[in-house]
Amino acid sequence: MQHADxxxxxxxxxxxRREFRWPQLLTADGKGIAYGGDYNPDQWPESVWDDxxxxxxxxxxxxxxxxxxxxxxxxxxxxxWDFTWLDTIIDKLGSNGISVDLASMTATAPxxxxxxxxxxxxxxxxxxxxxxxxxxxxSAESPIFxxxxxxxxxxxxxxxxxxxxxxxxxxGNEYGWNQRHDYSKNxxxxxxxxxxxxxxxxxxxxxxxxxxxWSQHLNSFSEVLVPRHMGADxxxxxxxxxxxxxxxxxxxxxxxxxxxxMIESICPDKPITTNFMVSTDQCVxxxxxxxxxxxxxxxxxxxxxxxxxVDELACSDSLVSGFANGRPWYLMEHSTSAVQWKPLNARKRxxxxxxxxxEHVALGADAIxxxxxxxxxxxxxxxxxxxxxxxxxDSKLFREVCELGATLEALSKxxxxxxxxxxxxxxxxxxxxxxxMTRCETLPSMQLNHFHAVRDWYYAFLDAGARADVVPLRxxxxxxxxxxxxxxxxxxxxxxxxxxxxxCAGGRxxxxxxxxxxDENFHAALGGYPGMLRDIAGVRSEEVVILGEADGEPDALxxxxxxxxxxxxxxxxxxxxxAQVLARYVGPEAQDMELDDVPAIVQHPFGExxxxxxxxxxxxxxxxxxxxxxxxxxxxxxxxxIHTVRGDEHATYHFYLARDKKxxxxxxxxxxxxxxRARTDANSAQLERSGMLVTKxxxx
Ligand code: GLA
Ligand code: GLA
Numbered sequence: 001m002q003h004a005d006x007x008x009x010x011x012x013x014x015x016x017r018r019e020f021r022w023p024q025l026l027t028a029d030g031k032g033i034a035y036g037g038d039y040n041p042d043q044w045p046e047s048v049w050d051d052x053x054x055x056x057x058x059x060x061x062x063x064x065x066x067x068x069x070x071x072x073x074x075x076x077x078x079x080x081w082d083f084t085w086l087d088t089i090i091d092k093l094g095s096n097g098i099s100v101d102l103a104s105m106t107a108t109a110p111x112x113x114x115x116x117x118x119x120x121x122x123x124x125x126x127x128x129x130x131x132x133x134x135x136x137x138x139s140a141e142s143p144i145f146x147x148x149x150x151x152x153x154x155x156x157x158x159x160x161x162x163x164x165x166x167x168x169x170x171x172g173n174e175y176g177w178n179q180r181h182d183y184s185k186n187x188x189x190x191x192x193x194x195x196x197x198x199x200x201x202x203x204x205x206x207x208x209x210x211x212x213x214w215s216q217h218l219n220s221f222s223e224v225l226v227p228r229h230m231g232a233d234x235x236x237x238x239x240x241x242x243x244x245x246x247x248x249x250x251x252x253x254x255x256x257x258x259x260x261x262m263i264e265s266i267c268p269d270k271p272i273t274t275n276f277m278v279s280t281d282q283c284v285x286x287x288x289x290x291x292x293x294x295x296x297x298x299x300x301x302x303x304x305x306x307x308x309x310v311d312e313l314a315c316s317d318s319l320v321s322g323f324a325n326g327r328p329w330y331l332m333e334h335s336t337s338a339v340q341w342k343p344l345n346a347r348k349r350x351x352x353x354x355x356x357x358x359e360h361v362a363l364g365a366d367a368i369x370x371x372x373x374x375x376x377x378x379x380x381x382x383x384x385x386x387x388x389x390x391x392x393x394d395s396k397l398f399r400e401v402c403e404l405g406a407t408l409e410a411l412s413k414x415x416x417x418x419x420x421x422x423x424x425x426x427x428x429x430x431x432x433x434x435x436x437m438t439r440c441e442t443l444p445s446m447q448l449n450h451f452h453a454v455r456d457w458y459y460a461f462l463d464a465g466a467r468a469d470v471v472p473l474r475x476x477x478x479x480x481x482x483x484x485x486x487x488x489x490x491x492x493x494x495x496x497x498x499x500x501x502x503x504c505a506g507g508r509x510x511x512x513x514x515x516x517x518x519d520e521n522f523h524a525a526l527g528g529y530p531g532m533l534r535d536i537a538g539v540r541s542e543e544v545v546i547l548g549e550a551d552g553e554p555d556a557l558x559x560x561x562x563x564x565x566x567x568x569x570x571x572x573x574x575x576x577x578x579a580q581v582l583a584r585y586v587g588p589e590a591q592d593m594e595l596d597d598v599p600a601i602v603q604h605p606f607g608e609x610x611x612x613x614x615x616x617x618x619x620x621x622x623x624x625x626x627x628x629x630x631x632x633x634x635x636x637x638x639x640x641x642i643h644t645v646r647g648d649e650h651a652t653y654h655f656y657l658a659r660d661k662k663x664x665x666x667x668x669x670x671x672x673x674x675x676x677r678a679r680t681d682a683n684s685a686q687l688e689r690s691g692m693l694v695t696k697x698x699x700x
Contacts, residue, residue, distance in 0.1 A: 022366070026062065032409070039373045069105070101169070102170060104263065125228050126229040140182065167271075175274060209243075242436060242490075257293060281304075286432035297330065310355075333369060336387055338384070339385070355691070358694065364420065372386045407676060426482040426632075448489065457510075462639060482631065483509050509611045510614065530570075541615060545569040557569060561583040568617040570616065571598060572602070642656070651698045654669055675693050676690075
């Protein structure tokens with residue numbers, strides 16, 4: 001694994017970004033790793049609250065996210081407000097050393113508001129109005145809803161601005177999850193304004209959207225529509241859809257900013273965040289953009305059961321760290337064990353909760369919080385695990401929650417909080433635009449998925465013994481040695497220029513299949529694929545060959561390197577000067593598809609740097625083999641271990657954990673700070689299943 005000189009990561013130039021501000025704890029110096037969870041005391045009788053505090057202290061909890069869904073309790077009717085319960089609980093928490101990350105409480109609105117003002121509800125693509133009663137059942141473009149929401153923010157800020165126990169603001173909750181696509185009239189009007197701001201003239205929009213197709217020419221912005229459902233087999237204009245996705249992210253971001261600004265205008269001293277939703281199956285908003293608008297980045301992550309549990313977590317966290325510009329970030333939610341919203345909800349084995357929590361710290365988290373403190377007794381999330389389970393205090397799970405609290409305290413004492421994750425030498429690029437675009441239904445294959453491609457490259461690097469970072473395309477990746485462009489179907493001229501400059505200056509780029517098919521407006525590359533990257537890749541591909549399930553057609557191809565290809569192969573018809581073909585299609589299937597001997601993987605010197613073009617969908621295993629043979633060199637360290645390093649001016653901290661379910665013997669550097677399910681000798685350690693070792697090396 002490379003621990004390059006480019007440490008700490010990033011902090012790229014970004015004039016718009018708010019200053020990094022991290023919430024204080026109520027410890028003597030305000031420092032330490034935050035530990036706690038969403039706390040919903042309003043779901044319980046007051047008689048339970050003192051027991052909550054007792055158990056929180058026992059578990060070393062030092063923060064809670066309070067009142068996320070409590071609007072109805074605060075404002076029981078349009079003209080009544082009740083802060084007494086909130087005053088009481090904040091006081092109980094704070095006087096016991098537990099700080100409060102106070103919610104703006106606008107994630108769910110009270111039922112009276114919907115009853116009286118049904119126009120605040122969002123509308124679905126087919127015109128159905130979404131019903132009240134779940135989360136975010138409101139339109140970010142509803143002026144009435146905004147007025148009510150800002151009133152709540154104002155009153156909360158006025159009441160708690162000087163409260164020493166409230167140390168951060170938690171605006172909304174998982175914005176966009178439920179109302180990401182709103183087809184209401186208000187939203188359509190806002191979309192028209194957004195388009196006008198973006199394009200200036202209707203001619204520019206017509207050109208960008210390619211409205212010459214299917215008689216879609218627009219005479220003025222008042223004719224712009226949101227891409228509603230148009231009947232069973234109809235297809236949306238993909239450029240319009242992409243703008244609608246961008247608009248959705250902007251629209252809800254503006255709503256968030258209005259809440260934030262209302263609170264900040266009254267209470268400027270407390271740091272503000274909103275929790276993102278990044279895991280490799282979802283990236284709801286354009287978080288690279290949103291990250292500029294928070295004081296500290298926070299995220300909710302839910303585990304993927306199975307073989308990739310540890311790897312998936314690392315990949316997601318790496319992107320969160322990228323959004324945070326390498327600064328520490330806040331794990332606002334994860335689960336102590338099972339969730340309740342999947343068809344089958346696997347629990348965590350005992351030990352996996354601690355291992356996961358410490359892995360988040362290893363990837364840059366300085367706060368470890370759960371949804372939620374006490375497992376609900378009723379409601380939709382009754383069977384979602386929590387810190388205090390249904391079984392109560394006398395349970396394996398609660399004992400582990402207490403142990404984890406003590407472990408995090410040990411890490412706090414060792415000084416981990418505030419240190420930053422050391423960058424690797426490879427950046428796998430992520431872009432929300434590409435993620436949205438690969439969900440489009442009119443590409444050569446609907447099985448493309450940008451984030452999954454990012455993830456698969458991430459796994460391949462781990463398998464090659466070389467952990468990569470996941471970095472937003474919009475961020476600063478110029479200091480990396482290698483970048484990867486996984487299924488980046490649509491890239492802008494500006495992005496192509498940055499890649500060209502990077503490679504010219506000596507950088508190395510892996511250009512994956514399906515990358516560079518079109519520009520940011522869904523205008524196809526003319527003259528051959530991969531479009532604007534053709535000169536860098538040193539290839540020209542004329543066609544895309546999709547391998548499917550049709551009877552009598554091959555569903556896979558073989559390469560002369562031994563790899564198997566599925567789904568996608570570019571028909572590369574020429575390679576540039578100096579290019580070296582590293583693998584070709586061979587065998588009867590390739591012959592059948594008229595691809596025999598066609599270049600599949602091509603290495604090409606460009607400027608001072610080099611590119612590798614991967615014209616086909618390789619398995620993770622084949623990707624790893626390619627990396628070892630051509631990019632990273634054979635692994636120096638065991639690929640079954642993840643080893644990350646955090647550091648600051650005082651020390652470096654090394655985190656070691658296993659990717660699989662097995663026990664491992666590892667060698668380590670430094671003084672052990674935490675040995676969870678691990679035994680250490682002089683400089684080797686035995687990690688049991690789910691074991692984790694953290695060591696410290698003081699800087700001289
Ligand atoms: C139909 C339509 C054409 C075109 C094709 C595409 O036949 O008439 O306009 O959309 O499908 O397969
Ligand atoms: C989300 C929400 C929480 C809770 C969890 C359950 O992250 O923010 O309120 O519903 O999911 O996993």
